[in-house]
Amino acid sequence: MIEPKLKRVVTFFDIQNFYLTSKNAWGCSYPDFDPVALSILTTSKHADWKLTGIKLYTGIHSIEKNERWHKFWTNKLNFHKEKDSRVSFYTTLLHYSGGCAHEKGIDIRIALDLVRMARTNDYDIALLFSSDSDFCEVAGEIRAIAKEKDRWIKIVSVFPDALKRGIDKTDWLPLSKDEYDKCTDTNNYLTDIPVTEQPLC
Numbered sequence: 684m685i686e687p688k689l690k691r692v693v694t695f696f697d698i699q700n701f702y703l704t705s706k707n708a709w710g711c712s713y714p715d716f717d718p719v720a721l722s723i724l725t726t727s728k729h730a731d732w733k734l735t736g737i738k739l740y741t742g743i744h745s746i747e748k749n750e751r752w753h754k755f756w757t758n759k760l761n762f763h764k765e766k767d768s769r770v771s772f773y774t775t776l777l778h779y780s781g782g783c784a785h786e787k788g789i790d791i792r793i794a795l796d797l798v799r800m801a802r803t804n805d806y807d808i809a810l811l812f813s814s815d816s817d818f819c820e821v822a823g824e825i826r827a828i829a830k831e832k833d834r835w836i837k838i839v840s841v842f843p844d845a846l847k848r849g850i851d852k853t854d855w856l857p858l859s860k861d862e863y864d865k866c867t868d869t870n871n872y873l874t875d876i877p878v879t880e881q882p883l884c
Contacts, residue, residue: 684835690807693736694722697813704814708843709860719767720866739772740793742786758872794821801828809838822852
């Protein structure tokens with residue numbers, strides 16, 4: 684396998700997982716990160732990496748169930764897509780049980796896109812913002828694709844450095860609190876959402 688001199692990077696954000704791990708690591712009470720800024724910051728750590736795509740995935744409340752959070756995520760995702768042409772996003776409605784909202788299908792969608800885009804040669808490096816251990820199986824599949832296609836492909840997991848480890852079978856890229864803070868999203872998408880109200884329970 685020949686390592687490309689300039690490596691095309693696509694970032695994949697498992698948004699709710701990344702928010703919850705950031706909350707656990709640093710006490711973040713609000714999903715205040717800017718995925719575009721984080722993509723640029725992490726990619727810029729390597730002179731031979733070129734950011735070519737930013738993919739965002741999240742479950743959202745229906746407008747009937749929670750109008751404020753529905754509008755928050757709709758406004759935030761659309762803002763980032765309009766801000767940067769490399770952004771695309773996938774959403775699905777949350778499911779409810781026991782008074783709590785839960786995602787269904789997001790991990791599967793990310794996994795399918797990771798595998799499909801590896802097969803269609805859409806990236807050299809997949810930069811995965813998630814700490815979900817289930818993605819280790821996807822990493823194994825991408826290694827198999829690289830061998831099958833005789834092509835250099837990497838999957839890298841980005842995670843808060845306080846958690847000490849990334850996803851097994853991936854390369855690890857720890858993110859510091861200082862780096863996270865530099866990528867804060869300062870937009871006020873809705874003025875009536877108290878920052879103490881959680882997007883998921």
